[in-house]
Amino acid sequence: MTIPAALDALDQVLGQRLSRSKPDLDQHAASETWFAAAPPDAVAYPQDTDEVSALMAICAQHDCPVIGWGAGTSLEGQAQAFSGGVVVDFRHMDKVLEINAEDMDVRVQPGITREALNTELRATGLFFPVDPGANASLGGMAMTRASGTTAVRYGTMRDNVLGMEVVLADGRVIRTGTRARKSSAGYDLTGLMVGSEGTLGLVTELTLRLQGQPEAITAAVCAFPDMGAAVGAVIEVIQTGLPMARIEFVDAAMARIFNAASGADMPETPHLMVEFHGSAGGVQEQAKAFGDIVRDHGATGFDWATRPEDRNRLWEMRHRAHWSTLASAPGKRALVTDICVPISALAQAVEETAADIAASPVTGPILGHVGDGNFHAILLFDPADAEELATVKDLSHRMATRALAMGGTCTGEHGIGVGKLGYMQAEHGEAWAVMGALKAALDPGNILNPGKLVPQGG
Amino acid sequence: MTIPAALDALDQVLGQRLSRSKPDLDQHAASETWFAAAPPDAVAYPQDTDEVSALMAICAQHDCPVIGWGAGTSLEGQAQAFSGGVVVDFRHMDKVLEINAEDMDVRVQPGITREALNTELRATGLFFPVDPGANASLGGMAMTRASGTTAVRYGTMRDNVLGMEVVLADGRVIRTGTRARKSSAGYDLTGLMVGSEGTLGLVTELTLRLQGQPEAITAAVCAFPDMGAAVGAVIEVIQTGLPMARIEFVDAAMARIFNAASGADMPETPHLMVEFHGSAGGVQEQAKAFGDIVRDHGATGFDWATRPEDRNRLWEMRHRAHWSTLASAPGKRALVTDICVPISALAQAVEETAADIAASPVTGPILGHVGDGNFHAILLFDPADAEELATVKDLSHRMATRALAMGGTCTGEHGIGVGKLGYMQAEHGEAWAVMGALKAALDPGNILNPGKLVPQGG
Structure with missing residues (x-):
């Protein structure tokens, strides 16, 4: 065996920061979705780049698998140690290293979560816009090319990582990118690393683009008579070029769950949730134009939330969709899947998916970042019922193949992992x-x- | 020799579409800048992907260099055949293959130029925004990760290529990306190919993002008492988050050349040229906010051009900067160089560069896409005067090392090539x-x- 030899050598370097305790292994064995637990042989808690580099050199020498771990919120088994080895947990490398307010960038360690980062940035008037819902780590978000509700305006991690420090498989430490806003100096190694899911290196630092906090924000939720009307409205809004900061779709099943979980009072029909960022005059103009379009598509019952507490309630409810759905069916687990299609195929993709789920014995609300053509189903199953698991896997499979047939991708933001x-x-x-x-x-x-x-x- | 064997085999496949005529070789030997002519052994004019693939397989077999050629406008010798071999000229692969207006994307062959593409798109209400000035080919623009005046709003080629068809070094044909707006499905091969300067494959198709033609556009040029005032204004405008579509800096020397070349009547001081895209109300609001800021920095003499002919005159003058500078000094050639620095370093970088040029015996106007921290010097030299060439090379060298010392990049948009x-x-x-x-x-x-x-x- 080569892994035990690696662990012995790692003990010398990491001491207390290498754990083989059962609670540690168990905590790093599971994912938030349907994959079986896969405990690593050890968990490392490095405190700096030098330790990650030393760890990697040892693991290379002993052919020991190395798996990065941020917040453990990935959905396709990316952080699970299916071949054993060492999980590298970045919780101690969670600092903001440098804020360059004038250049609107920040240098951070990979273990910091997006909420912690934005808390640290609050006084600067700047924020980091990428928001996948979960309070993921920035290292993990980069490595899965995460996006979420605000990508329609601010882009995904692909667009918001300016540079990285990466430890390669042989222990070498490289820097990718610069603090310049653009460059034509060689291959885009930052872009290659973003979305590589820890298969090309472990990221030990990130330089991120920041955005100015908008002068004005307004948000609204509105109901549609049916799914086609909601998606048709989205397509028209996109084509008019309205600069939405978020545009989220939820179906009737999701609205029902929101009502139960958050005490909302939504009609049990499809909805859109939208937000605009800009100058006071700008968001007002955009909100009016949006309202005119969606009303033509049958939207009803919305008003604009400009107070922060009203907006926060709205997005908090949206962000808790995953947990609210689980809470709606005690004892069930969720297979959460995502696809992304060209906008012109979005209505058909959503409707066929909904029909598929409706014709099945399981429950699965649909929701998504429809401004990008990206949507999810949260497919509930009983972990003790092999047939239900097979059903939700089949529904997910049909979504992925449908996306590919439409010229889309099998995952817009959750990544590949093993799933x-x-x-x-x-x-x-x-x-x-x-x-x-x-x-x-x-x-x-x-x-x-x-x-x-x-x-x-x- | 292996190249002659490759050419014999290529003759069989390409027939008339392989040329060894001296005019063809000479036409593909030179670049627009200071590099010595380097004629290839032959020029291929493939008509489809299959021919490019067959060509590549033959060249791989015979170790024959393969160099892509679009419009020949690269500035660092990227398309020159310094080791001989076959230049692949994509002039016959210049078609628009598919316009998806609803999805706002277009599939094109690599030989189409940006002006030809935008002419073809005119009736759709859409346009392709990346504008490097030169009427470059889209394949070449992708391969140098080009950007230009509009990158501050619409991004560079990195942000605007959704997918590609690429012929690899062994003749295999791959497709990268999908028509979905985002994806987390594996390594970003599109991003790896963009900016790879033909060293990883030849692009035979591109899928590009399009933008809706803005409802309203307004542009202006204004004069500043000195360079520091102009750059200071730019920094403040960026930090307020005004969504500029273009923000261009020209120095006093450039203003002087514009006056001579285009009959402009600009004071011979530094200027900014700016453009806003949006709704009628939006651009008016932005123009007012911009005016308020730049006037605080001493800007004078500007009014807003909302008529297309006035704007076109403005940007035509800007686009002709390279040629106007050459025309201002008959017999001279130009070393055009570019660097990109963090915005906070921009004023210092521009001022030190200007001082360097002023202290030298040569002329070199400075201009640039300052919203990205990117600027150029057009350094004039007498090709018969070795000392002048050495002087401009040294000035360019000092710019590049200055950019690196400031945390920037040695090229924002021209690329590496050999230069x-x-x-x-x-x-x-x-x-x-x-x-x-x-x-x-x-x-x-x-x-x-x-x-x-x-x-x-x-």
Whole structure:
């Protein structure tokens, strides 16, 4: 065995910061979705880049798998140690290292969560806009190319990471990118690392773009008679170029759950939740234009929330969708899946998915970041019932293949991990082999998050 | 020799579409800047992807260099055949293949120029925003990660290429990306290819994001008492978050040349040229806010051009800066260089560059896309005067090292080619070796644009 030898060597370097205790292993064994627990052999808690580099050199020498861990909120098994090895938990590397208010950027360690970052930024008038819902770590968000409710305005992690410090599979430490807003100086290694799910290196620092807190914000939720009307309204709003900061769809099942969980009083029909950021005059103009369009599509019952507490209540309810759905069905677990399609295919994709779920024996609210063509189903199943698990897996499978048939992608923001590995060949064809070649070039021993994202056993 | 064997085999496949005529070779030997002519052994004019793939397989077999050629407007020698081989000119692959107006995307062949594309799009109400000034080909723009005057609002080629078809070094054809607006499905191969300068593959198709033509546009030019005032105004405007579509700086020397070339009547001091896109109310609000800020910094003499012909005259003058500068000094050539720095360093970078040029015997107007921290110097020299060439090279060298010392990049948009190869180690350190490893993984025979971008002879 090579892993025990690696752990012995790591003990020398990390001491107390390498744990093999059962609670630690168990805590890092599970994911938030349906994958079986997969405990690592040890959990490392490095305190700086040098320790990560030393750890990696040892693991390379002993062929020991290395899996990064941020907040444990990934949804496709990205942080699970299915081949054993060492999970590297970045909780102690969670500092803001440097705020450059004039340049609107910030340098952070990977373990900081997005809520903690925005709390630290509050006094600067700046904020980090990417918001996947979960209070994920910035390292994890970068590595899964996360996005969420605000991507329609501010982009995904792809657009908001200016540079990184990365520890490679052999322990070398590289810096990618600069603090300049753009560059044509060589391959975009930052872009290659973002979304690589820890298979090419572990990120130990990130330089992030920040945004100025908008002068004015207004948000609203409105009801539609049916799904087609809601999605039709979204498409028209996008095409008029209205700069929405968020545009979220929830179906009737989700509205019902919100009513139960948050004491909301929503008609049990599809809804859109929207937010505009800008100058006072700008958001007013945008809200009016939005209202005119959606009313033509049958929207009713909305008014504009400009007070922070009203907006916070709205988005808090949206962010808790996952947990509220679980709470609505005690004893159930959730398979949360996501696809992204061209906007022109969105109505059909949502309607076919809804019909599929309605024809099945399970419950599964649909919701999503429809401004990007991205939506989710939260498919509930009884973990003791193999048939229900098979049903929700099949529904998820049909969503992914539907997305591919429509020219879309099998995941807009949750990533591949192990859960979506089966769609990579269909989505990318020969380009998936190219991903494998890049992985082999940078991690010839395949120690970095083995079993994820790239072709296996090639 | 292996190249002659490759050419014999290519003759069989391409027939008339492989040229070894002296005019063809000469036309593909030169660049627009100071590099010596480097004629290829042949020029290929493929008509489809299959021909590019067949060409590549033959060149791989015979170790024959392959260099892509779009419009020949690159500025760092990217398209020159310094090691001989075959230049692949995409002039016959210049079609719009598919416009998806509802999804606001378009699929094109790489040889189409940005002006031809926008002409074809005119009736759709959509446009492709990236505008590097030169009427470059879209393939070339992607491969140099071009940007230009509108990047401050719409992003660079990095942000506007959704997907590609690429012919790899062994002749395999891959597709990167999908038509979905975002994806977390594996490594971002589109992002890896954009900016790779033809060293990883030849692009044979691109899917591009489009923008809706704005309802209202307004533009203005205003004069400043000195460079510091102009740059200070830019920084303040950026920090207030005004959504500028363009914000261009020109120095006094450039204003003087504009007056001579375009019959403008600009005071011979630094200027800013700005444009806003949006709703009628929005651009009015933004123009007012902009005016208030820049007047506090001493701006004078501007009014707002809302008529298309007035705006076109303004940007035409700006776009012709390169040619007007050459015309101002008959017999001279230009070394055009570009750097990009964090906004907080912009004033110092521009002022030190201007002082450097002023202290030298040569002329070199400074201008740039200052909203991104990116600026250029057009350094004039007499091609027969070795000392002048040495002087302008030294000025350019000092700009690049200054940018790196300030946390910036040695090129914001012109790329590396051979001209900036000497700064890659200093800018990227060990990450440059990683670029070399990626190159070796995808092009083990080093046939794709050899001598450019990656470490040489490693």
